[in-house]
Amino acid sequence: MLKSLDSTTLSGALMFGLLCFVAVDHSRAEVEMPRVLDDRMSLELVSQEPEIVTPIGLAFDQAGRLLVIESHTHFPPDQYEGPESDRIRIFERDPDSGQFKATGVFLKGTQQTMSLRAGTDGWIYVATRQKVFRTRDRDADGQADEREKLSELITEGDYPHNGLCGLHLSDNGELYFGLGENLGEDYTLRGSDGTEISGGGEGGNIFRCQLDGSGLTKISTGFWNPFGICADSVGRIFTIGNDPDARPPCRLVHVVPGGDYGYQFRYGRSGKHPLQAWDGELPGTLPMVVGTSEAPSSIVLWHGQLYGSSWGEYRVERFTLKSYGATVRADRDVVVQGGNQFRPVDFAVAPDDSLFFTDWVDRSYNIHGRGRIWRLRFKETPEDAPVPAPSREERLAELVSKQVDWETMQSEDPFLRHAAMMALKDSNALTVEQLRQRSHPRERLAILEAARRSQLSEEQRDALLTTALQQKNPDVLLYAVRWIADDGLQVHRSKLPLVLQQTGNVKTWRATLAAIDWLDSGAVKLDQGGRRFLVDAVGDDSSSGIQATALKIAAGYDDVLTSKQLREIVQKDGLEMPVRLEAARSLALSDQSDAAAARQDILNDLKLPGTLRATMLVALRPQEDEGRSKLEKYRSDSERLVSLEANRQLSQSATNPTNSLALEAVESEMLTAEPGDPEAGWAVFFGQGAARCANCHGFDGRGEDVGPDLTAIGSQMTTARLIQSILRPSDEIAPKYVPWLLETNDGRTFSAMSLGVSNDDETFLTTSGDKIELHRDEVVNRHLHNQSIMPSGIHKVLSVQELRDLAAFLSR
Numbered sequence: 001m002l003k004s005l006d007s008t009t010l011s012g013a014l015m016f017g018l019l020c021f022v023a024v025d026h027s028r029a030e031v032e033m034p035r036v037l038d039d040r041m042s043l044e045l046v047s048q049e050p051e052i053v054t055p056i057g058l059a060f061d062q063a064g065r066l067l068v069i070e071s072h073t074h075f076p077p078d079q080y081e082g083p084e085s086d087r088i089r090i091f092e093r094d095p096d097s098g099q100f101k102a103t104g105v106f107l108k109g110t111q112q113t114m115s116l117r118a119g120t121d122g123w124i125y126v127a128t129r130q131k132v133f134r135t136r137d138r139d140a141d142g143q144a145d146e147r148e149k150l151s152e153l154i155t156e157g158d159y160p161h162n163g164l165c166g167l168h169l170s171d172n173g174e175l176y177f178g179l180g181e182n183l184g185e186d187y188t189l190r191g192s193d194g195t196e197i198s199g200g201g202e203g204g205n206i207f208r209c210q211l212d213g214s215g216l217t218k219i220s221t222g223f224w225n226p227f228g229i230c231a232d233s234v235g236r237i238f239t240i241g242n243d244p245d246a247r248p249p250c251r252l253v254h255v256v257p258g259g260d261y262g263y264q265f266r267y268g269r270s271g272k273h274p275l276q277a278w279d280g281e282l283p284g285t286l287p288m289v290v291g292t293s294e295a296p297s298s299i300v301l302w303h304g305q306l307y308g309s310s311w312g313e314y315r316v317e318r319f320t321l322k323s324y325g326a327t328v329r330a331d332r333d334v335v336v337q338g339g340n341q342f343r344p345v346d347f348a349v350a351p352d353d354s355l356f357f358t359d360w361v362d363r364s365y366n367i368h369g370r371g372r373i374w375r376l377r378f379k380e381t382p383e384d385a386p387v388p389a390p391s392r393e394e395r396l397a398e399l400v401s402k403q404v405d406w407e408t409m410q411s412e413d414p415f416l417r418h419a420a421m422m423a424l425k426d427s428n429a430l431t432v433e434q435l436r437q438r439s440h441p442r443e444r445l446a447i448l449e450a451a452r453r454s455q456l457s458e459e460q461r462d463a464l465l466t467t468a469l470q471q472k473n474p475d476v477l478l479y480a481v482r483w484i485a486d487d488g489l490q491v492h493r494s495k496l497p498l499v500l501q502q503t504g505n506v507k508t509w510r511a512t513l514a515a516i517d518w519l520d521s522g523a524v525k526l527d528q529g530g531r532r533f534l535v536d537a538v539g540d541d542s543s544s545g546i547q548a549t550a551l552k553i554a555a556g557y558d559d560v561l562t563s564k565q566l567r568e569i570v571q572k573d574g575l576e577m578p579v580r581l582e583a584a585r586s587l588a589l590s591d592q593s594d595a596a597a598a599r600q601d602i603l604n605d606l607k608l609p610g611t612l613r614a615t616m617l618v619a620l621r622p623q624e625d626e627g628r629s630k631l632e633k634y635r636s637d638s639e640r641l642v643s644l645e646a647n648r649q650l651s652q653s654a655t656n657p658t659n660s661l662a663l664e665a666v667e668s669e670m671l672t673a674e675p676g677d678p679e680a681g682w683a684v685f686f687g688q689g690a691a692r693c694a695n696c697h698g699f700d701g702r703g704e705d706v707g708p709d710l711t712a713i714g715s716q717m718t719t720a721r722l723i724q725s726i727l728r729p730s731d732e733i734a735p736k737y738v739p740w741l742l743e744t745n746d747g748r749t750f751s752a753m754s755l756g757v758s759n760d761d762e763t764f765l766t767t768s769g770d771k772i773e774l775h776r777d778e779v780v781n782r783h784l785h786n787q788s789i790m791p792s793g794i795h796k797v798l799s800v801q802e803l804r805d806l807a808a809f810l811s812r
Helices: 013-021 393-401 415-424 432-437 441-452 458-468 472-487 490-499 508-523 529-538 544-554 563-570 577-588 594-604 611-621 623-634 642-654 663-672 678-688 719-727 798-811
Strands: 041-048 055-060 066-070 084-093 102-110 113-118 124-128 131-136 146-155 164-169 174-179 187-191 198-199 205-209 217-223 230-231 237-241 251-253 289-292 294-301 305-310 315-324 327-337 345-347 355-359 372-378 740-744 749-758 760-768 770-773 779-783
Touching: 041 102, 041 187, 055 355, 066 113, 084 113, 084 124, 084 230, 102 124, 113 164, 113 345, 124 164, 131 164, 146 174, 146 205, 174 230, 174 237, 198 251, 198 294, 205 237, 217 237, 217 251, 230 294, 237 294, 251 294, 251 327, 289 327, 289 529, 305 345, 305 393, 327 779, 393 415, 415 441, 432 458, 441 458, 441 472, 458 472, 458 490, 472 490, 472 508, 490 508, 529 544, 529 749, 544 577, 563 577, 563 611, 577 594, 577 678, 594 611, 611 642, 611 678, 642 678, 663 719, 663 798, 678 798, 719 798
Parallel strands: 055 113, 055 345, 164 230, 294 345
Antiparallel strands: 041 372, 055 066, 066 084, 084 102, 113 124, 124 131, 131 146, 146 187, 164 174, 174 205, 187 198, 205 217, 230 237, 237 251, 251 289, 294 305, 305 315, 315 327, 345 355, 355 372, 740 749, 740 779, 749 760, 760 770
């Protein structure tokens, strides 16, 4: 239904007065020009305060006028003297000077206005936190006089910029928009035809509807705040959005129907909960295209490449797409770099093909009376960069999404598997019989994924989940556990402990313990239920397999098992060796205050098997005097394994004979030699010597999660490729782990990976495995680096035998 905007129509005199309004007394100050890093481009300032203040979204209408959201409701300060609502300002090109000048107000009266796009149908599409609507000027007086509500968000959430956002008008006449994490509040989204979609706690979503608001559909989920949405020239949909508090980087994502991108707000803001994913780490979730800089706010296609704004790192980035199976990856570079008074937000391509963008200017979220509009252009018209044509895998994905193809569900490509899974949705294959009969675990996983997206009865759902919880495959089990936890299905709570008897997979165990705690108490950290189960699982009544897995997981929590308890398990003769070895490893890696004394007790117990005593040496640092001194005591130990480990570590602190071998020679010898010793490889991986792999990587429940978890790498790579990845880590760097080359104001230059930003401080991981914190002002320059932060000269600090052992450990 069309509604008049009488209440928001401005008189000419009032409009003129508002144009001259200055919310805060800022004179037209000198502006520090951001640096343009592409010599083919130039940047010019179009407008600034007082002519425009706190701008957010912008768009060019059919008449070539620039419409700009001017925010006055995004955290206005106390005693704010400005308007009580936001405005959409009009800027027009002066025919004499060629400059854009503010000429009027198109619309006022909105609150928490976030996004703006112009349709080819004369309508202007607007997203506020609570509504998506379209408006137009029917009588051509320069002011909107008609409005249609397209979608309304009904929720108690009221934070300004985690509601509706990110408008995109597709070429085939559909409207896409985002919904942020909404602080996990329950919500109902209602379309113009009465269609309702409800949720809460699942993180951000992307929706689609017709241009009149009918046919509302949820397209994908698992985001933080999908602020910007766009399409490339072949129709791929992309979104760009922020990251959780402790799970960088921010992401550019290829959005596909039914896609789950992993983030669930209900499990906390960190992004590291066992039931959260960020780069396709959990079964049923999809990975990112590439990481982005901090606080990305918009994405646009311009001359065949995607351009993104980074509010948090004061830059405009460019993404060059390249085919990657049934999706795309992207190389990124920085096009415009400013200082901390440069906060780009949204883009609009002008009729003359230049790129306009808004600039919030100040770091404050509060309304502050400052703002700018910039124009980026090529000095000479360039050839458009080629957008990748749909690959063979993408074309196959389109086909298998429409007809059931079980074989494609087995694919290694997650986007291809996902497309094949979507064909199962609402099919007659979503039965207990099929779940039992399908031989490949990925086919069984696809049945569960499709069933969750289908309109099954509770009886059908519960039958499928009951059957899934009896499976042996860890991915099938984990997906079922996640479904139960996400949807709060208490009817299955009593079955979850049985999952832990089905598998020794650490990731599945952690997810199950987290699900138990979530269902029991709403806790997002290990709570009483999970702790109690871990302690019980280590006890004598459990099988050795359960005991060993529980010990691996308990190692991540200092307050579950004490050093004394671990020492007693190591020294207990009646226990099977795998259990005692896991306890020894947990003790060797423990940071508890009394752990060193407990380790020494083990070393002094000459009755113990050598492998248990040798494991204690992993805690020592051969590069330090104290560590070398202790190792010297054991290099002639009567137990061969203890002596070997002591000598191995001491050899790392001396000149290594491998130094004289070329990389190619080391690689060749590793490929042709006999396999190494995986137990010795564990000590190389977790030791405090030259490699220190566990400072960045996790393996089977232990280590850090800064770099990729390597638990399953042996099943994902051939031996040759695994060896290559160890010796040549920069040959292939996953999007999530691309590092920066940093230059600081005191003259240092080094490579490091960002671990996250807190206020004005950013934490980095260096190539040495150390974490450093830098204030934003300390970093004067940064460029994306093509060298991994994993050291490339590992063959110079490890012997060929140690490299063989490490490869054997990772391969098993």
